Amino acid sequence: MMEQQQTTVALEETAVQELASHLRGALLRPGDAGYEQALRVYNGMIDKRPALIAHCVDVADVIAAVNFAREHELTLAVRGGGHSGPGLGTCDDGLVIDLSGMKGMRVDPSARTVRVEGGCTWGEVDHATHPFGLATPSGFISTTGVGGLTLGGGIGYLSRTLGLTIDNLLGVDMVLADGSFVTASAEEHADLFWAVRGGGGNFGVVTSFLFQLHPISTVYGG
Known part of the structure; x- marks a missing residue:
């Protein structure tokens, strides 16, 4: 049986309670119900224990968590x-922003685009776009998160025809380290848009992605 270790960071109770009061989502600490389940990631060898896990449900939650950290x-x-092999989606003694509660999606079949919030998985995106006969290059595993795969480049079944996931990324909404909220695309904050397309999650917390969609009927594999 794995021993449950406590974190080593000491945070003032009043500060933690103030953060919790600014969140619509739940804030978990070691010992709270649901904490042990919430810290688990896809790679079972990763056993990091954050001091706080903020289950963000909207951009305001993300801003509050970034400012607190x-x-x-x-x-x-x-x-x-949570699919990062080396466990980049968690940390010891820090704060984890968990976007899994941010599942909003909107398909625009006329423009052939989809707006996807940061907590969606690729299986959920495919489910939303499939009825319109549309898709964008994604990964190979349906439970992979949209954010990690996209910010790392993104290779999948459609890549040989339609390019990488980042080749089909039209824009992002994100919260920067100073707590500001920006939209980055080819038209605004173009340098930041260049950076997030393959630069990983080092430039801010992406709360939503805008992707180009393509007509897809039959895919052959073997």
């Missing part, structure tokens, strides 16, 4: 689908 000098990790 900065003000208290906490290591910050961002989790979408």
Whole structure:
């Protein structure tokens, strides 16, 4: 049986309660019901124990969590689908922003685009776009998070025809380290848009992605 270890970071109770009061989602600490389940990631060899896990449900939650981590000098990790092999979606003694509660999606079949929030998985995106006969290049595993795969480049079944996932990324909404909210695309904050397309999650917390969709009927594999 694995021993449950406590974190080593001491945070003032009043500060933690103030953060909790600014969140619509749940804030978990070691010992709370649901904490042990919430810290698990896809790679079972990763056993990191954050001091706080913020289950964000909207952009305001993300801003509050980023500001708290900065003000208290906490290591910050961002989790979408939790599929990171080396466990980049969690940390020891820091704050994890868990985006799994942010599942909003909107397909625009006329423009052939889909707006996807940061907690979605690729299986959920495919489910939303399939009725319109549309898709965008994604990964190979349906439970992979949209954020991690996209920010790392993104290779999948459609890549030889339609390119990488980042080749089909039209824009992102994101929260920067100073707590500001920006939209990055080819038209605005173009340098930041260039950076997030393959640069990983080092430039901010992406709360939503806008992808180009393509007509897809039959895919052959073997």
